[in-house]
Amino acid sequence: MSNNVIRRLPRYLRKLDELSESGVDKISSRQLGELLGLTSSQVRQDFNCFGEFGQQGYGYNVAALRAQIAGIMGMERGFTAILVGVGNIGRALMENFCFADWGVKLAAAFDIKPALIGTEFNGVHIYGMDELESYLAEHDTDIAVLTVPKTAAIPVTERLTKSGIDAIWNFTNVELTEPNSSTIVENVHFSDSLLSLSYYVAERRDESAAKAAREEK
Amino acid sequence: MSNNVIRRLPRYLRKLDELSESGVDKISSRQLGELLGLTSSQVRQDFNCFGEFGQQGYGYNVAALRAQIAGIMGMERGFTAILVGVGNIGRALMENFCFADWGVKLAAAFDIKPALIGTEFNGVHIYGMDELESYLAEHDTDIAVLTVPKTAAIPVTERLTKSGIDAIWNFTNVELTEPNSSTIVENVHFSDSLLSLSYYVAERRDESAAKAAREEK
DNA sequence: TAGATTGTTAATCGATTAACAATC
DNA sequence: TAGATTGTTAATCGATTAACAATC
Numbered sequence: 361m362s363n364n365v366i367r368r369l370p371r372y373l374r375k376l377d378e379l380s381e382s383g384v385d386k387i388s389s390r391q392l393g394e395l396l397g398l399t400s401s402q403v404r405q406d407f408n409c410f411g412e413f414g415q416q417g418y419g420y421n422v423a424a425l426r427a428q429i430a431g432i433m434g435m436e437r438g439f440t441a442i443l444v445g446v447g448n449i450g451r452a453l454m455e456n457f458c459f460a461d462w463g464v465k466l467a468a469a470f471d472i473k474p475a476l477i478g479t480e481f482n483g484v485h486i487y488g489m490d491e492l493e494s495y496l497a498e499h500d501t502d503i504a505v506l507t508v509p510k511t512a513a514i515p516v517t518e519r520l521t522k523s524g525i526d527a528i529w530n531f532t533n534v535e536l537t538e539p540n541s542s543t544i545v546e547n548v549h550f551s552d553s554l555l556s557l558s559y560y561v562a563e564r565r566d567e568s569a570a571k572a573a574r575e576e577k
Numbered sequence: 578m579s580n581n582v583i584r585r586l587p588r589y590l591r592k593l594d595e596l597s598e599s600g601v602d603k604i605s606s607r608q609l610g611e612l613l614g615l616t617s618s619q620v621r622q623d624f625n626c627f628g629e630f631g632q633q634g635y636g637y638n639v640a641a642l643r644a645q646i647a648g649i650m651g652m653e654r655g656f657t658a659i660l661v662g663v664g665n666i667g668r669a670l671m672e673n674f675c676f677a678d679w680g681v682k683l684a685a686a687f688d689i690k691p692a693l694i695g696t697e698f699n700g701v702h703i704y705g706m707d708e709l710e711s712y713l714a715e716h717d718t719d720i721a722v723l724t725v726p727k728t729a730a731i732p733v734t735e736r737l738t739k740s741g742i743d744a745i746w747n748f749t750n751v752e753l754t755e756p757n758s759s760t761i762v763e764n765v766h767f768s769d770s771l772l773s774l775s776y777y778v779a780e781r782r783d784e785s786a787a788k789a790a791r792e793e794k
Numbered sequence: 795t796a797g798a799t800t801g802t803t804a805a806t807c808g809a810t811t812a813a814c815a816a817t818c
Numbered sequence: 819t820a821g822a823t824t825g826t827t828a829a830t831c832g833a834t835t836a837a838c839a840a841t842c
Binding site for chain 3: 821822823824825826827828829830831832833834835836837838839840841842
Binding site for chain 4: 362364365398399400401402405415416417418
């Protein structure tokens with residue numbers, strides 16, 4: 361399936377949740393497209409990749425479509441995750457990000473700081489880093505959330521993959537994607553995001569300056 | 578400029594920084610492409626969007642190319658930012674994310690919690706939310722980092738845009754992009770990222786299961 | 795039934811890849 | 819000079835959009 365489609369599915373999901381909350385229970389591809397800045401054709405093509413979710417002449421049932429997309433994204437599979445590195449970002453995720461809302465169970469966290477080991481954040485137990493391998497040997501784990509400092513990124517990743525972890529949600533600003541690795545890596549690169557924003561701001565400022573120059577003439 | 582190209586530029590930049598640190602001072606489009614999983618054609622096309630950065634028969638000078646990309650991304654423009662909402666994510670950004678590395682000056686932060694107002698994080702002063710408008714009236718500000726709780730996202734965004742902010746780095750899980758708005762919004766949607774990862778994990782598990790079933794037959 | 799909207803095929807558009815002359 | 823690699827045009831590929839028959 362095209363990566364572009366995969367990246368749009370979560371947006372549909374969020375918008376459908378929003379519509380549900382507002383009491384909307386049916387929607388057409390045209391309406392949904394307008395809400396997300398997409399054409400109705402694209403919306404229909406996206407859904408048709410996975411089957412027939414709508415009803416001709418009627419549109420899509422919001423709840424049913426939501427459930428279909430949730431299924432496609434793997435939200436009903438009971439995936440479990442561990443978080444490695446309980447620093448600021450790790451803590452922000454543990455305290456403010458609701459993994460369960462997206463079908464993922466955050467089962468444990470790991471850190472090297474003695475003061476943190478044995479404590480809990482939001483009901484999640486924090487183990488010492490030396491317990492990582494033994495924990496993973498005993499608990500089926502699908503995803504590792506990597507929130508360690510930059511310098512620890514590579515060695516910790518090696519320990520994780522050696523213990524059989526094949527999916528990493530990477531919050532370190534280190535490129536983990538290796539050419540021959542079979543590990544699934546999803547990067548949250550804050551710097552890339554900020555730089556993209558910076559580019560568009562720069563472009564906007566140039567346009568304003570050009571416009572001002574034209575008007576002065 | 579194509580959005581795809583813009584999203585690749587920060588990756589080139591990070592890789593070039595890495596190469597610089599390792600003492601590499603020239604690189605060909607083929608080598609750079611291999612490091613990032615791109616074809617040499619694509620690398621050359623991307624750079625040619627902005628001018629001629631290389632030298633035939635030689636390749637690209639790492640430092641010069643890095644400087645060119647930094648310029649394109651607006652890193653030399655001295656953009657300033659404020660951060661609104663000093664919760665866990667806000668604090669994680671203030672303490673661990675080096676805005677200066679990407680050419681952005683984080684000049685101030687804002688929160689409603691009286692205990693935080695007047696304190697500093699990493700050298701950045703925290704103002705009360707009621708000082709937001711007066712601060713923005715006095716200080717040229719290019720970017721607002723939005724790290725407030727979900728419920729505050731929309732009202733705070735309105736206050737920001739009314740005060741002339743035209744670029745928002747959005748960490749709330751709320752869709753701010755409005756059809757007719759001229760505000761530049763860059764979203765960091767953790768949930769979208771996790772769901773994409775979840776999709777690829779689900780796909781991988783299905784493949785493994787299919788393979789196991791084939792072998793059993 | 796008439797109107798609406800899907801599912802799906804065909805047409806268009808844009809992005810990536812291939813190829814190669816220019817040139818260092 | 820010979821080899822290497824860019825800059826750039828042309829070819830290919832894939833994604834988006836348009837169109838419309840099917841059908842609720």
